[in-house]
Amino acid sequence: MDPQHYISKCHAELQSAVAALGGDSASPRLASIADLIIQSMTGPWRSFHTPEHIFEVGAGGTPVEVVAALFHDLVYAQVDSGIHVNLARYVAPYVRETDKGLVIDPMESAPADDLELVMTLFGFARGQVLSPFAGLNEFLSALLAVRVLEGILSKSVCAQIATCIEATVPFRGPQPDGRNCSQILLERLKQANQDHALGLDDAACLDTILMGVRVANRDIGNFASEHPSEFLNNTWNLIPETNHDLVSTNTYTVKGYRISLQKMEGFLGFLQPAAVFRQFADEPSNEEHQRRLDLTLRNLEVARLYLRLKLVSITLLESLSLSLGEEVSLSSIMGKLPGKMDFPIQFENYLPQIAKPYQAQNRQEEIVMDLLETGRSAESVHDTRHSPVASYLVKSLGIPASLQLLDQARSFFAGKLSAEDLLAQTDPQMVQGLRHAMVEVFARRAEMFRTV
Known part of the structure; x- marks a missing residue:
């Protein structure tokens, strides 16, 4: 405006x-x-x-x-x-x-x-x-x-x-x-x-x-948003404020994106509702205060699961991309990220179909899987609304098995586990699906270049 x-x-x-x-x-x-x-x-x-x-x-x-x-x-x-x-x-x-x-x-x-x-x-x-x-x-x-x-x-x-x-x-x-x-x-x-x-x-x-x-x-009223998607919309607007590289949509690196998710997950991972909303004397009423605390707890739990699944998926992409170098842009792997022009070559189009995808076991998992597959309710200038790689991860392995990779991912961040060892500890069929999609993106880009 x-x-x-x-x-x-x-x-x-x-x-x-x-x-x-x-x-x-x-x-x-x-x-x-x-x-x-x-x-x-x-x-x-x-x-x-x-x-x-x-x-x-x-x-x-x-x-x-x-x-x-x-x-x-x-x-x-x-x-x-x-x-x-x-x-x-x-x-x-x-x-x-x-x-x-x-x-x-x-x-x-x-x-x-x-x-x-x-x-x-x-x-x-x-x-x-x-x-x-x-x-x-x-x-x-x-x-x-x-x-x-x-x-x-x-x-x-x-x-x-x-x-x-x-x-x-x-x-x-x-x-x-x-x-x-x-x-x-x-x-x-x-x-x-x-x-x-x-x-x-x-x-x-x-x-x-x-x-x-x-x-x-x-x-901080967005913490008590009626729908978790609204809370995540605001969270996604906060991320680039302290991760300035993300403003350059088509040049920020896979590692840079992972670090931004890592910081947000670390912050939300330990935040408790009682430290978010205030009550003093009769402001607000007990009923309103409890309503806000309940919604905040729900939103934090959804956001933590959502961020952790995205963090595991981007870590797998980072591990694969290291064979190309440490400063690989995310858009070079995923295809063009949000911008003014459409780009026909998209990583998600080459991910394999899962014959028997994982089914959500509770309401929280339903919400998170829908957010990963369909996307947040608002656009973001620095990221896609949906999360095709995280969705593929969850459909392939399920949420519990995907979360088990989080400890290995944290070891990778700390330099205690190599990219090769991380990939070796991950389901080989799922990793092969990611590798195949990455190869297809580069092959089609090379084909486009030859025809120019």
Whole structure:
């Protein structure tokens, strides 16, 4: 969609929210802030954390929630390969880059009050190394929001917005003392309220935390998708954000694709629903919270099985492709991947038919086999919707036997098992089917080349 459309929508949401919060909704700065937000959210590597996402996170929320949603993913260092140049002018005075990463180390000339406020809310301190997996992006996004909204909204409202952004730091379990992240954030907000004379009473502090819970839950709402395919669609949009080679659809390697799947499987493999969705006080209700947890568990279990089967299948292809070299593009084996032009030579067309294919043994297997055979419900710019090699693997060996290859695959990743040994430990008829399809693709490509 045209970036100008997003800028206009962002500007309108900012004006409406600022007016409702008693701020300067007529400020000409709001237009440049909207431009700043959308430019930063439409970088070349953004495929999930996009303008659509921030509008979805704010949809139906209070004015504080809407503004927090617009800012919460502004800084995303590991996706953008650093901090967007337009944002750096606001946060550079507060951090210093070292060999360990970004450190909170403000310049003497940098206004300290905003930094102290945001550090209190995040529980951070000067000299702290910021981790991209423990609040770096959210901290800098919150600091940036407070800085650019100064003079447009009151200090107390900016603090509430920063609090909601802190709440979006994801996947946090309870502390050893039993406190959860929302309880801890409430304590920090009350401390900030005292230190910075924000004028918030206890009810306003609690209400701010509940707003943060709602923002955080909408931020990762796709985990509770009604259908696993919808959850996988979002997962597939996340993969290229931190695997930039996948953006070059027809040149990324078999190994590169395998590594991207490996990282996602590793992340989802240990994630528990209780670390995904939040509940604090009566937000949300017990019934709604349990519904989200149940759907998240179902979606995670399906995604894990789906990813593990795809991981085994791509590992077998990688093992076969090593005879050609280590930097073989996946498209050279599979045929052209998603793009503007059709390519008649496709790997899947030369896979053998299975006389007695494996039949799903339960509902989870039914869902996964359908996803492999038919495909996810949405297109992806970097991958096909369906998974013909994984589907062939499952039909040939069955799901239990296919999963038994996962340990060998992990040994292969670690360099403890050679490609030849991995293939030798795999059903020879199934491997021969893969080898045959690979030979057919190359033979037909050679034939096309000779006729040009």
